[in-house]
Amino acid sequence: MPRRRLASRILxxxxxxxLLLLKIRYCTGALAGRCYWATPGGKLGEEESFEAAAIRELHEETGIEVLSVGESIACSEFLWQMPDGEQVIAVERYYVVHSNNEHCxxxxxxxxxxxVVWEAKWWSESELEDCHEEIFPANLLTLFVQARGPCVPW
Incomplete structure (x- = not known):
């Protein structure tokens, strides 16, 4: 049975x-040639909560500091191949943060x-709808529409 890899993702x-997305492109290893767009985020550290990981990853990947990310708006579990070829069960929780600018x-x-990160791009709803490149998660457009609610201040 593959190990579980816990991660937090930020809308x-x-x-x-x-919406900020990062273009991930692998040139070497088991994922060589793979290219897709994804939200900022990453795996939990040892004994780190999903919320704490979201706050840390947001700061590391965008420079934005927040005190809280609120409750997760979605969770997903799926089989995922890591860059070294290991198959894991990815367990991801999604959090919403409203930025006061488009700086990253x-x-x-x-x-x-x-x-592996080749580009950071801010996407409108219509650009997401028209995109023919691979985007993770597959239901990101639905999550984005759902996320346009109360702000999480920073």
């Missing part, structure tokens, strides 16, 4: 009602992120 929404800092990126 970061700008004042212009656009790369200062906190790890070496691995610098290798």
């Amino acid at each position: 970061l929404i700008s004042p212009a009602d656009r 800092s790369t200062v906190g990126w790890s070496e691995q992120e610098r290798e």
